[in-house]
Amino acid sequence: MTNLLMTDMTDEKLYGLCKQYGACALEARRKFMGLLPEVQRRHLYAKKGFGSVKEFAAKLAGVSEEQVRLVLRLERKFEDKPVLKIALTGGAISVNKLARVASIATTENQEHLAKMASLLPNRALEVFVRDVKEDTRTSLRCVRAMHVHSNPQQSLPDVNLLESMDTDLQKNLIERLKKGIDINQLIKELLQKHDEEIAVEKEELANGENGKVEHEKKASRYIPAKIRYHLQSEHGTKCTISTCEKSATTIHHTQRFALSQNHDPNFLAQLCREHHTIAHSIDRTYWEKRQM
Ligand SMILES: [Zn+2]
Numbered sequence: 001m002t003n004l005l006m007t008d009m010t011d012e013k014l015y016g017l018c019k020q021y022g023a024c025a026l027e028a029r030r031k032f033m034g035l036l037p038e039v040q041r042r043h044l045y046a047k048k049g050f051g052s053v054k055e056f057a058a059k060l061a062g063v064s065e066e067q068v069r070l071v072l073r074l075e076r077k078f079e080d081k082p083v084l085k086i087a088l089t090g091g092a093i094s095v096n097k098l099a100r101v102a103s104i105a106t107t108e109n110q111e112h113l114a115k116m117a118s119l120l121p122n123r124a125l126e127v128f129v130r131d132v133k134e135d136t137r138t139s140l141r142c143v144r145a146m147h148v149h150s151n152p153q154q155s156l157p158d159v160n161l162l163e164s165m166d167t168d169l170q171k172n173l174i175e176r177l178k179k180g181i182d183i184n185q186l187i188k189e190l191l192q193k194h195d196e197e198i199a200v201e202k203e204e205l206a207n208g209e210n211g212k213v214e215h216e217k218k219a220s221r222y223i224p225a226k227i228r229y230h231l232q233s234e235h236g237t238k239c240t241i242s243t244c245e246k247s248a249t250t251i252h253h254t255q256r257f258a259l260s261q262n263h264d265p266n267f268l269a270q271l272c273r274e275h276h277t278i279a280h281s282i283d284r285t286y287w288e289k290r291q292m
């Protein structure tokens with residue numbers, strides 16, 4: 001009987017049921033996990049004939065020992081952070097997400113972190129936490145650099161410049177070097193020229209004829225090819241976030257398109273999937289701080 005009904009079911013119906021029951025199962029699991037610290041405190045497991053809180057969790061809900069340890073550890077860690085503690089014990093946010101933010105949680109940022117953890121999917125949350133850590137490291141480095149006056153030279157990122165340059169170009173530069181031409185100066189001038197060209201082009205695209213025609217015609221969400229090319233010549237193909245090395249997948253409007261109705265390149269950013277998710281979840285000040 002059941003099998004007959006199952007085979008009659010459309011894919012959409014089957015998928016709908018899976019999603020519905022899955023969501024209920026996850027919610028119930030989060031709530032169950034949230035109760036465990038209190039079960040431990042009261043030794044409720046012993047009163048009810050279980051050997052330990054781990055056995056209690058495994059038998060009642062199939063929760064692993066590792067997850068039990070994690071929830072107990074987090075609850076202690078959130079002792080002075082009531083917002084995160086309530087998110088944990090009330091089952092509003094999963095233990096795994098809370099474990100990610102725990103390493104950067106303070107009494108000041110707990111509210112913001114709880115908001116981000118409930119908004120962002122797991123992978124974007126991981127990137128968000130990494131960015132916050134990177135920010136902390138950068139400001140520490142700045143502080144240290146201020147104390148060390150002697151050598152202002154920055155360390156280079158781990159990129160082999162010569163490897164990415166084709167052989168003809170290398171030969172060409174070596175020949176000039178042999179002739180006594182200052183190739184550092186030469187390249188500096190070329191780069192400066194490139195920057196200037198980009199700045200002029202950006203100005204044109206933002207205010208010039210082209211821009212205006214595009215804007216007046218009909219505000220379309222589609223970003224014109226010349227604006228896409230412009231962004232690539234300025235930012236390359238990678239995510240605009242300075243610490244991120246992923247390829248950009250989306251051009252994001254940093255001013256809401258619905259309000260601005262234009263594609264002014266000053267307010268566009270190429271982002272990877274995770275940073276795009278983050279960009280739509282965070283407040284403006286946080287966002288601006290992380291742009292190049
Ligand atoms: Zn966007």
Ligand SMILES: [Zn+2]
Binds near residue numbers: 240
């Ligand atoms: Zn990114």
